[in-house]
Amino acid sequence: MIFLTIEKARLREFLDAVSNEFRLIVPEKKGKSTYIFKEYTDFSRVALEFLRTIIPPKRFFFPPCETLLSYSEREGLTAVTEDIPFTVIFGVHPCDLHGVNILDRAFSYGGRDSFYWSRRERIGFIGLSCLPDRYCLCKSMHTDFIEDVYDLFLYTLDNVYMVSVRTAFGDDLTRLKSALFKSPTKKEILEYKRRIKERDSMFTRIMDITNLADLLTLEYKSEVWEEYSRSCLYCGSCVMVCPTCQCFDVYDTTDLTEGISYRIRRWDACMRKDYALVAGGHNFREDRPSRFRFRYLHKEIGFAEMHGRPTCTGCGRCSETCPAGIDMVEVVRRIRE
Ligand code: SF4
Numbered sequence: 001m002i003f004l005t006i007e008k009a010r011l012r013e014f015l016d017a018v019s020n021e022f023r024l025i026v027p028e029k030k031g032k033s034t035y036i037f038k039e040y041t042d043f044s045r046v047a048l049e050f051l052r053t054i055i056p057p058k059r060f061f062f063p064p065c066e067t068l069l070s071y072s073e074r075e076g077l078t079a080v081t082e083d084i085p086f087t088v089i090f091g092v093h094p095c096d097l098h099g100v101n102i103l104d105r106a107f108s109y110g111g112r113d114s115f116y117w118s119r120r121e122r123i124g125f126i127g128l129s130c131l132p133d134r135y136c137l138c139k140s141m142h143t144d145f146i147e148d149v150y151d152l153f154l155y156t157l158d159n160v161y162m163v164s165v166r167t168a169f170g171d172d173l174t175r176l177k178s179a180l181f182k183s184p185t186k187k188e189i190l191e192y193k194r195r196i197k198e199r200d201s202m203f204t205r206i207m208d209i210t211n212l213a214d215l216l217t218l219e220y221k222s223e224v225w226e227e228y229s230r231s232c233l234y235c236g237s238c239v240m241v242c243p244t245c246q247c248f249d250v251y252d253t254t255d256l257t258e259g260i261s262y263r264i265r266r267w268d269a270c271m272r273k274d275y276a277l278v279a280g281g282h283n284f285r286e287d288r289p290s291r292f293r294f295r296y297l298h299k300e301i302g303f304a305e306m307h308g309r310p311t312c313t314g315c316g317r318c319s320e321t322c323p324a325g326i327d328m329v330e331v332v333r334r335i336r337e
Pocket residue numbers: 231232233234235236237238239271321322323324325326
């Protein structure tokens with residue numbers, strides 16, 4: 001890994017150069033205070049101070065709906081492949097980069113998911129530092145810093161970005177405009193250290209995750225699940241916005257006019273009633289409390305048993321999005337009590 005700096009005033013030149021070579025995705029403001037990742041058109045539209053986008057960057061390599069296979073009498077069974085341009089996603093915060101890491105593990109478990117990896121392998125990441133708001137709990141989840149996944153990471157300082165170059169591809173990106181990058185000065189290094197310390201002291205939201213898997217197991221029958229299940233609308237928003245939720249449904253559909261059948265994969269939500277419905281009509285999670293509880297158990301225990309870490313990255317999207325005002329930190333605090 002090497003560190004360089006680039007003047008803030010010259011970021012536009014760099015992003016223009018990247019967009020000349022690759023499809024470039026950037027955060028943009030949408031509405032009053034919401035942000036989305038979109039294809040780069042103009043530097044003036046790039047949001048540099050944003051905190052979280054509505055939907056995390058996972059949709060670029062795990063799309064909400066995709067066709068996996070097609071079948072027709074003439075062509076037989078065909079795997080649907082897309083010509084995916086090499087893409088660079090700029091402005092990804094540490095929690096979302098951790099989210100990518102978690103999805104990479106999930107879609108490699110028991111064999112590589114070729115549909116996921118055909119996109120994921122054609123994506124590079126330029127991370128961007130951020131300051132926490134009242135929803136961020138990445139510090140509690142130990143995801144407030146990232147040491148892998150990204151190619152370049154930009155730390156915001158007063159006049160420059162301190163740039164961490166982690167991969168050979170990241171190095172290639174800086175070479176698109178090598179005149180823009182310089183070695184950091186002593187003053188910039190001191191400022192970087194000061195800012196890291198300042199950021200660390202800005203986290204106000206803490207979730208105690210000590211022995212959380214044990215507590216959730218012991219409190220499997222807690223009345224807390226019942227209580228929250230009465231206010232939960234089961235809309236599935238918390239699942240849709242989560243950078244690590246990865247459940248999908250697979251179904252077949254036929255276009256009778258063209259005589260082609262398609263196998264489709266689309267995001268699914270464990271909060272939905274028919275999620276655990278199986279052939280024969282049995283539903284493994286028919287009642288509301290068990291569906292509410294399942295999301296917590298899967299996030300904090302199920303994945304951790306397989307991969308050694310929980311899947312929450314502390315991005316805060318689920319708490320900010322929930323129309324019923326359900327806050328994961330509060331749920332966990334109630335269970336702990
Ligand atoms: S967003 Fe809130 S109301 Fe909707 S399913 Fe999730 S917890 Fe329930």
